[in-house]
Amino acid sequence: MLGGINNGAFISSFAGFFVVLVLILLLKWTFSRGKSLIERPKKVGSEQEYGLLVPVSKPASHIEGEMLRLKLLEHGIKASLSDTLDGARLFVFPKDQKRAEEILTSD
Numbered sequence: 001m002l003g004g005i006n007n008g009a010f011i012s013s014f015a016g017f018f019v020v021l022v023l024i025l026l027l028k029w030t031f032s033r034g035k036s037l038i039e040r041p042k043k044v045g046s047e048q049e050y051g052l053l054v055p056v057s058k059p060a061s062h063i064e065g066e067m068l069r070l071k072l073l074e075h076g077i078k079a080s081l082s083d084t085l086d087g088a089r090l091f092v093f094p095k096d097q098k099r100a101e102e103i104l105t106s107d
Contacts, residue, residue, distance in 0.1 A: 046085050053080060053091035056100045062088050068104060075103050 047055050056079075059065035065081045065088045072079040072092065077100050080091045092100045 054097050055089045057090035059088050
């Protein structure tokens with residue numbers, strides 16, 4: 001007993017902290033994701049497999065699609081150009097669909 005402290009209880013309480021720390025590090029390492037050095041192959045899907053995004057244009061080429069995407073970006077509409085099973089498609093969120101179609105057909 002050193003200075004009125006029970007050394008055995010004091011040391012065993014710190015041992016518990018170290019065990020928990022080791023478990024935290026072990027679980028963090030076990031469940032970590034996305035650190036592989038091998039790139040997964042890209043999956044190309046149909047138009048319906050892009051979540052909330054809806055197609056607004058079917059450009060003939062990727063270059064034409066990029067030009068249309070930049071045109072929408074100039075008007076403040078976020079757009080994504082993706083390759084689908086049916087070719088390149090320009091996608092926007094549903095709230096911007098009508099405005100994007102008006103901009104694309106105006107010129």
